[in-house]
Amino acid sequence: MTIETVDTQPKPNLLNDPKVRAVIAQIVVVVLFVSFVSYIVSNTAVNLEKLGIKAGFEFLGLQAGFMPTSPNFNLTGFDVSKDTHLDVFYLGLVNTILVSVLGIIAATIVGFFFGVLRLSSNPLLRFVAAAYIEGTRNIPLLLQILVWYFAVLLALPGVKQSINIGDMFFLNLRYLVIPAPIFEDGFGYVVTAIIVGIVATVFMVRWARKRQEKTGEQFPVVLAGLGLIIGLPVVTLFAVGVPLSWDIPALKGFNFQGGVQVISQLTALFLALTFYTGAFIAENVRAGILAVSHGQTEASYALGLRPNRTMSLIVIPQALRVIIPPVTSQYLNLAKNSSLAIAIGYPELVNVFMGISLNQTGKAIEIIGMTMGVYLTISLLISMFMNWYNKRVALVER
Amino acid sequence: MKALKLLAATAALAVVSTAASAATLDDVKKKGFIQCGVTTGLAGFAAPDDKGVWKGFDVDFCRAMSAAIFGDPMKVKFTPTTGKTRFTALASGEIDVLARNTTWTMSRDTDLGFEFVGVNYYDGQGFMIRKSLGVKSATELNGASVCIQTGTTTELNLADYFRTNKMSFTPVVVEDSAEARQNYDKGACDVYTTDRSGLAAQRSVLSEPDAHMVLPEIISKEPLGPLVRHGDNKWGDLARWTLNVLISAEEMGVTQANADSMKTANNPEIKRMLGTEGDLGAMLGLGKDWGYNIIKAVGNYSEVYERNIGPKTPVNLARGVNALWNKGGILYSAPLR
C-alpha cells in the first residue's frame, strides 16, 4: 500500500515573493527607462539630421568673435581677436564663482547679524529684523535683482558726474571704480609673510588648546592670531620698502581709465543675492539658536559665565550644528541663483555661454549639458565641503 | 493585460492623431489660422497695442499671407520670440512663418535649414548716440560702452568693426530689445547698436527722442526678410509670392483704395494679379482672388511701409534703398505671370 504524500504546503505563487516582485518591477522599470531614453535619442538624432545640425564639441575650438565682457572687467583676460567659445565658457565660470563666493560670504554675515537681531530683547530691533526677513523672503529674487539694477543702481549719476569718494573711489551708474594695487618686486616677501602668519596661527591655536586642556590656563588666541596674520605682513611690507603702489582711476574720454571697475551688474546681483539669501540664513540662525535648550544658558549663568561668553562658548557651538545643514543648502541656492544674472547682463556662465555662445553656435544639447555639468560639480563640491565641516563640528560632542 | 495593451494603443493613437503632420498649407487651412513668429515688441515692426492686437510692418506681412489664404487678414496668431528662441520655434513647427527682422545669411539659409523668401527691408547695422556727447562719427567711439541685444549677428559685426578700427569698447549685453533700450535710455551705455531700422524704432520710444541721433556709419549689410522651414516648397512659394504681390502692387500703382476699380484696368498684369484674368492662385493652391485679397487687406508695400514705419509715423524711416528700383531704390519684384 502506498501512501499518497500530499504536499500540504501549497506552492507559493512566484509573483507573491517580494524578491521576485522586486526583480520583475525593476526589469519593467529598466525596460521602460531604456526604451524612453532610446526613443528620445532616436528622435533627437532624426531631428538634428533634419535640421542639418551636427552634434559634437568642435565648436569649443572655434573663435567666438564677440566680446562677452567689459575690457575693464575681464578677469580671464579675454581677447576678442583670438579667443574661442571655450574661453567664453571659462570666463563665465570664473564670473559665476566670483559672485557666488562674494555672495556666500556677505550673505553669511548678513544672515547671522539679522538672525541674532531677530532674537533681540529690543522689540524695535526685532521688528526691523522681521520686516527685512519677511520682506525679502516673500518677493521673487528676479524682481529684486531687477529693482537693484534698474531702479537703484541705474538711478545713480552718469559717468561724468560720478560720485567722488576721496579721489580714489568713483561711483556711477555703470560701475564702481576702485584703485587697483600694483605689485612690484619684493611683494613676494609680503605674501610669504601672510602664509607664514596663517600657518603659525594654526599651530598656535592647537598649542593653546592643548595647554588649556592640561593646565586650564587660557592664552589670548585672538589677539596673538591677529598679530601674526596682520602684524607680520605689515612689518614685512615696511621692511622691504613698500613694494606696492596704487593705480588710481581717472576720467578719460567716455570712461574711467585705470583702477578696477566693479560693474553695476555685479553690484546689483551681489546685493540682491546677499540680501535674499541672507534672509533665509537669518531664519536658519534664529531656529538654530532657539533649538539650544534654555537650560544650557541657565546652567552657564549658574557657572558664572558672562552673557557674551555664554553665547560664544555654550550657545553658538551647539546652535551651529543645527544651523549648518540648512545653511549649506542656502549656499547651493545662492550659487544656482547667480544664473539669474541673465536678466541684467552680468557676464556669468548662463548669460555668456548658455546665452550668447548658444545663439551663435546653435549647439543646444552640448552647451546646456556643459552648463548643467558645471552646476552639478559646484553643488557636489559645496556639499562635500560642508559635510566635512559638519563632521568637524559634530566631533565637539564628546 | 490585454486591456492594458489596448489602452496603450488608444492613448498612442490619441496623441499621434492630434499631431498628424501634413504639408504646411494644408495644416494651416485645417486649423484655420497661420502661426506667425514676431518680435517680443519693436515699435513699428511688431508690437501689441493696448488691446493686445498686433500691429506693425512685419505683422502686416503675416496678415497679407492670411488674407491670401483665407481672404481675412485676422486669421493669424502671433508668437513673440526672442533673438534666441526664434529659430527653435520655426524649426520645431511651433510657428509656420517667421517675420522678425531676421537677417538673410548664408548659414541660416543652408546650415540652419531655413528658406528666406525674399527681402522686405534692406537694412544695415548702425549706432545711436546722445547728441550731447558731440560725437559725429562712429570712428570717435573708442572706449565707449555699447548696448547690444543678444542673439543676433550684431555682436559679431560690432566686435569686427571695433577691431578693424583699433578701438575698444565695453559691451552691455542684454536679452531683449526693451531692456537694451532701458539700459541706453538711463545712460548705462553711451551707444546703442542694432539694425538702423531698429534704432529708429527704438528712438521713437525713448523718453526724449530728439536728444538722440543715429550716426551715419553703416557697418554691415542686413537684408531682412521673412523665412519658412526648408523642405516645404509650396508653403515657401506662397510666402515668396505674397511678398512679390505687395511690391508689384506698388509698382503698378494698385492700392487698397483703388483695388476694386483696378480689376477692370487695361493692364493684363494687374488683371492677373487681381484674379480677373488667368488663375495664378491655383498654382499656389489658393483661390483666384488671392492677390486682390492681399491688397484689399493690407494695401501695397508702400502703404504698409508708410502706415507702420514711414516718415509720418513716430519711427520715421525714409524709404532710402527700400524705394522701388525705378525710384532710386533696390526693391524689385519678379513678374507675376
Add this chain to the structure above:
Amino acid sequence: MSKAFVRTEFHPDLPPPASESGPIAWLRHNLFSTWYNSLATFFVLYLAWLVIPPVLDWALFSAVWEANNYKECKAGGTGACWGMIDKRFDLFMYGFYKAEDHWRPNLAIIVFIIAMLPVLFDKLPGRRMCAMFLILGYPAFTVALIRGPIEMSSFNSTMGIALWVVAFVAAAYWGHHNAKKFNAVQSGIGYAIAYIILFIVFIAWGMGLTPTETDTYGGLMLTVMLAGVGIAVALPLGILLALGRRANSMPIVQMLCIGFIEIVRSVPLISVLFMAQFMLPLFMPEGIKFDNVMRALVGFSLFAAAYMAEVVRGGLQAIPKGQFEAADSLGLNFYLNMRLIVLPQALKIVIPGIVSTFIGLFKDTSLVSIIALADLLLVAKQSYTDSNWLGLEHTAYVFIAIIYFCICFSMSRYSMYLEQKLHTGHKR
C-alpha cells in the same frame, strides 16, 4: 514686659515702584535697558523717520491716481503713477486674455477658494468632499474652463469615439475587477487609466465654451496657472520619486530616482527652462508640437517634482520604524501599508514643507519672463517700456512686489499656523 508688635494681617501689597510698571517700565526694560540698546533704539527711530515719510509721500500723497500716459503722471506729481496700473490693470491680471472671457479665470479662482476653505480650516463641514473635488474634479474643471475645448481628431470619427468608450469601459472594469480581488496595484492602475480617459474626454469637451489660445494667457493669471499646474503635477510625481528613493529592495529604481532628484536639484531652474525651451522640441518626434507655455510647464513641473520628492522623503523618514513593522505584522502589503499607515502620517508632517515649496515655486514662476512668457513680471516690464508709460519702473515693480508679497506672506503665515496646530497634536 516688653510689648512686641505682632502683625495680625498682611500688609496690603504696595504698588510696584513707578519705574517697574506701566509703559515707562516697558520702555526701560525693552528699549533702554543698556546704553547700546538705547543707541540701537534711537538709531531705529531715526531710520524710520528717514524712510517712512518719503515712502508714504511717494505712495500716497504725491502719487498720481489718474493719467493717460507718463507725461500726465510727471506733470501730476512726483510720486507713484497708479494711473498706469489703473489703465493696464487687466493686462496685469489676465494678460491678453479676451475681456469677455475674464469671468472664466475669476470663476476658477472663486470655486477654488470656496472648495479650499473647508480643507484649510477644519471647523467647516464637508472637508472630505471638498478635498476629493479639489484633487479629482477641479483640475479638469479649471483646464476646461480656462482653455475651452481642445481639438482632438480622434473624437471626430465614430471609430475614434468607439475606441475611447471601449478603452474607458475596459479600464474601469479591470480596476473594479481587481479591486474585488484586493489587487491594490492593478485596480489602482485600472482606475487611474479610467480617470485619465475621463479627464481627456472632459477637457476635449471643454464644457462647450469657446476655445482660447495659450499665447493670450498672461499676468497674474499665468503666474498662478504655472504655480498651480506645477504643484498639481509635482505632488504625485514627488511622492512616487520619494517612495522610489526609499525602495531599498529595488536598487536600480532607487538609483534612477536619486539621480533624477539630485541632478534636477543641483542645477538652476533657468537652465531647466532653457532645456525645456531648446531641447524638448528636439526630443519629440516630428509633428508633435508643444507651445511655449506647455514647454515651460513641463520644465517647471519636473523641477518642482524633484524638490517635492525631498520634502516627502523628509516626512517618510520621520515615521518611526515601528509603524512599518506594525503594519507588516498586521499583514498589510506594501501598498496598503503606504496608503493606510505611512503616507497619511508622513503627508501630515510635510504639509508645512509642501507649502513652503509651493511658495518657492510661486516666486520662481517669475523666471519664465526670461523665456518670453508674459507672466506678472514680464507684464510689468512691458508696461514701463511701453511708449505710453516710459520710465515708470518704480510703480510697476512696487505694484507686483505687493502682489507677490501678499500671496507668499499669507501662505507662509498659514503654514506657520498649521505647524503650530500639528505640533500641539503631538504633545501629550
